Amino acid sequence: MKLYSYFRSSASYRVRIALALKELPFQYEAVHLLKDGGQQLSPEYRRVNPDGIVPALEDGPEVLTQSLAIIEYLNEMYPEPPLLPRSPADRAYVRSVALQVACEIHPVDNLRVLQYLKKNFGISDEQKSQWYRHWIDVGFGSLEMRLKEERRVGDFVFGDTPTLADVCLVPQVWNAQRFDIPLDSYPTIKRIADNAMALEALKQAEPANQPDAKG
């Protein structure tokens, strides 16, 4: 398998975590979002993924896109260890936490959105930080409210082994920390992310440990 990835991209980070948890070997192909006007927009990369976004995963003849679709695929093809529970209701719970991060927080704080705000609305760096933080606070605020009451929470979002939900949560927490956003108001999220980040597989997947981190 070949993973097209940018070390700091949350969506790439999610797929790296899933690959590491399942101990699947892969070739790392760096796509730098800030070099050459965005390598993800180059004709070469567009031939792999017409959407011009990372990640993309090549598995034999298949090119897969969209991190959550890739991870569901990996989980169906390589079931161990499972990243989803067994009952439909529990699976819905895990997926809903993953989607809360992937649909409510991440897209609005994405690099290309921040670039648009600066270029077209001329917002200041201060306004950009407020925007970034606002959507983290709205999203993590809701999620913390849910998780702190949720009987299925253990060391991780569902019980004591990592699932798709933790796979999405960790990169968002990493991002928040990168932007110095305090997480004191989100103790459950913080505790779960700390537990996950302590796993060897998660360390392998960390942005700082990717080949393009030193570029």
Add this chain to the structure above:
Amino acid sequence: MKLYSYFRSSASYRVRIALALKELPFQYEAVHLLKDGGQQLSPEYRRVNPDGIVPALEDGPEVLTQSLAIIEYLNEMYPEPPLLPRSPADRAYVRSVALQVACEIHPVDNLRVLQYLKKNFGISDEQKSQWYRHWIDVGFGSLEMRLKEERRVGDFVFGDTPTLADVCLVPQVWNAQRFDIPLDSYPTIKRIADNAMALEALKQAEPANQPDAKG
């Protein structure tokens, strides 16, 4: 089952389509996003869904949130007709199209994002329209490029029966039409959406046909 829904919400519309395709009866509970400062933020609704967003689906003791998690749940509990193909690679393709809409386009053009832009950055109605249209054009542009080359496309995104991908695509097309965004540059998307919207189940799910459309 009881569906908490707002007639114009894309995410609610997706779940209504899935319920209609599977011919599942449900009770409609309107949550008006613009009345009373946003009924989704009321303490009553927050007891159902702490996130304060629609939709939410009650099925017996379970309260499910996040439209894609709800639809995957419905598909696992009530498998006929299936909303996902059988092979992992085809499922990944269908999910990736659904996620392109649900993660790349919809969240950035969401009501609460538009409200933030107006309130905090003081953007004009003209700038708001440009923003809205920009993300539709970026998203539909990529998606059209993909779909027009894709051998799996038939009357619908995957073959000749609707899947999760069409379930997500239709509400986004409906939204674009509502904002008078021309779809001439996206003939494949337009053709698929027209095919889907012609189905009886899809008509039932349309915003104009919901109890709260006349409120």
